[in-house]
Amino acid sequence: xxxxxxxxxxxxxxxxxxxxxxxxxxxxxxxxxxxxxxxxxxxxxxxxxxxxxxxxxxxxxxxxxxxxxxxxxxxxxxxxxxxxxxxxxxxxxxxxxxxxxxxxxxxxxxxxxxxxxxxxxxxxxxxxxxxxxxxxxxxxxxxxxxxxxxxxxxxxxxxxxxxxxxxxxxxxxxxxxxxxxxxxxxxxxxxxxxxxxxxxxxxxxxxxxxxxxxxxxxxxxxxxxxxxxxxxxxxxxxxxxxxxxxxxxxxxxxxxxxxxxxxxxxxxxxxxxxxxxxxxxxxxxxxxxxxxxxxxxxxxxxxxxxxxxxxxxxxxxxxxxxxxxxxxxxxxxxxxxxxxxxxxxxxxxxxxxxxxxxxxxxxxxxxxxxxxxxxxxxxxxxxxxxxxxxxxxxxxxx
Amino acid sequence: xxxxxxxxxxxxxxxxxxxxxxxxxxxxxxxxxxxxxxxxxxxxxxxxxxxxxxxxxxxxxxxxxxxxxxxxxxxxxxx
Numbered sequence: 001x002x003x004x005x006x007x008x009x010x011x012x013x014x015x016x017x018x019x020x021x022x023x024x025x026x027x028x029x030x031x032x033x034x035x036x037x038x039x040x041x042x043x044x045x046x047x048x049x050x051x052x053x054x055x056x057x058x059x060x061x062x063x064x065x066x067x068x069x070x071x072x073x074x075x076x077x078x079x080x081x082x083x084x085x086x087x088x089x090x091x092x093x094x095x096x097x098x099x100x101x102x103x104x105x106x107x108x109x110x111x112x113x114x115x116x117x118x119x120x121x122x123x124x125x126x127x128x129x130x131x132x133x134x135x136x137x138x139x140x141x142x143x144x145x146x147x148x149x150x151x152x153x154x155x156x157x158x159x160x161x162x163x164x165x166x167x168x169x170x171x172x173x174x175x176x177x178x179x180x181x182x183x184x185x186x187x188x189x190x191x192x193x194x195x196x197x198x199x200x201x202x203x204x205x206x207x208x209x210x211x212x213x214x215x216x217x218x219x220x221x222x223x224x225x226x227x228x229x230x231x232x233x234x235x236x237x238x239x240x241x242x243x244x245x246x247x248x249x250x251x252x253x254x255x256x257x258x259x260x261x262x263x264x265x266x267x268x269x270x271x272x273x274x275x276x277x278x279x280x281x282x283x284x285x286x287x288x289x290x291x292x293x294x295x296x297x298x299x300x301x302x303x304x305x306x307x308x309x310x311x312x313x314x315x316x317x318x319x320x321x322x323x324x325x326x327x328x329x330x331x332x333x334x335x336x337x338x339x340x341x342x343x344x345x346x347x348x349x350x351x352x353x354x355x356x357x358x359x360x361x362x363x364x365x366x367x368x369x370x371x372x373x374x375x376x377x378x379x380x381x382x383x384x385x386x387x388x389x390x391x392x393x394x395x396x397x398x
Numbered sequence: 399x400x401x402x403x404x405x406x407x408x409x410x411x412x413x414x415x416x417x418x419x420x421x422x423x424x425x426x427x428x429x430x431x432x433x434x435x436x437x438x439x440x441x442x443x444x445x446x447x448x449x450x451x452x453x454x455x456x457x458x459x460x461x462x463x464x465x466x467x468x469x470x471x472x473x474x475x476x477x
Contacts, residue, residue, distance in 0.1 A: 094411075102414060102431035103421075334450065341456070
């Protein structure tokens with residue numbers, strides 16, 4: 001080993017540009033990186049390898065092992081000893097959840113998302129300028145939609161937001177604050193589950209409780225709690241961050257905004273391209289453990305016992321698959337990016353996220369014909385030390 | 399010869415991508431939301447959308463046999 005393993009996640013510097021560390025990363029299938037915990041892991045970079053490894057049973061998601069790398073020294077996220085994250089158990093439990101995310105169910109939520117959007121944009125228009133887009137719109141929209149889907153009362157929304165921030169801290173907060181946030185969130189959700197059990201509603205949490213109480217073999221208490229937490233967190237932080245960050249990137253490229261305004265049918269492909277190029281989080285959440293040797297496309301081998309990260313952002317920039325990968329092209333048609341993963345663990349909420357991003361992008365641009373960034377794009381601050389890397393503030397003017 | 403479409407429900411993870419890409423060819427069942435093929439021999443005008451659905455399926459659960467007998471199994475299947 002002659003070179004030092006670079007730190008991962010890679011830095012967004014300047015903040016509007018895809019990390020320079022991703023350039024030329026595809027000459028080999030994988031590179032060694034250093035995680036925030038200081039532990040080493042192998043970062044897989046080529047699209048072909050990433051895509052097939054997402055579906056490879058020789059990579060276990062169970063990283064609660066003594067010799068597995070840790071993401072963070074201060075937060076044992078993803079190492080819940082009560083949860084089996086591998087098939088066949090994981091697949092059975094997952095299917096109880098995915099049935100709530102079919103195209104028909106998501107399209108049923110589209111008018112709900114539109115109504116919430118219109119309300120938030122009314123308030124933003126009537127409020128002070130410049131407005132901070134994350135606070136005024138990007139965060140409230142997905143929070144309200146996921147609360148509706150899960151059956152969380154509107155008055156509870158503010159309770160869990162700070163806890164979620166702590167829950168997702170990698171190096172941002174000290175360990176005691178992370179522990180407190182995790183404890184708060186755990187207690188809040190335990191109470192919520194109990195109140196739903198007493199008074200079920202027409203929502204996903206109530207539906208999961210019903211499955212749990214009818215048959216303990218299909219879903220136990222740990223799994224119920226784990227999935228509700230995951231749905232709540234993944235259901236909004238990611239989409240919220242992508243709405244704010246994706247909009248900022250669009251506004252930083254007025255020529256793209258004009259293209260969309262001239263042809264609104266481009267909204268879905270623009271949303272996909274922003275998902276491909278502007279991943280608002282790194283791939284630390286993909287950490288896996290090799291339970292066998294696995295050959296890669298460059299002829300090298302992941303040896304048994306290695307901790308592995310599947311780099312969605314590097315796969316999305318692979319020149320073998322994406323023509324001019326570092327260029328934002330909102331007209332790409334074959335845009336099978338890895339932002340939602342692939343295989344058995346493909347993001348449960350992908351269709352929901354896509355729907356919300358489409359509604360948000362089109363509604364914002366239609367409502368404010370002169371929407372623009374209130375500060376230069378390259379001065380927008382990016383989040384550090386957490387799972388999310390999107391812009392923390394997006395001041396806009398119109 | 400015609401294009402033929404088949405889907406593997408066992409491996410479907412309910413991404414819903416195929417339903418959005420070719421809604422007259424793919425649907426989802428009422429129970430677990432897994433893929434159902436509505437049109438096993440889609441007409442020419444649907445071929446491009448069906449190929450895109452097959453390439454984009456995150457679990458390679460859609461198999462398309464082209465009129466010439468070749469198959470589209472998934473995105474960028476290099477090997």
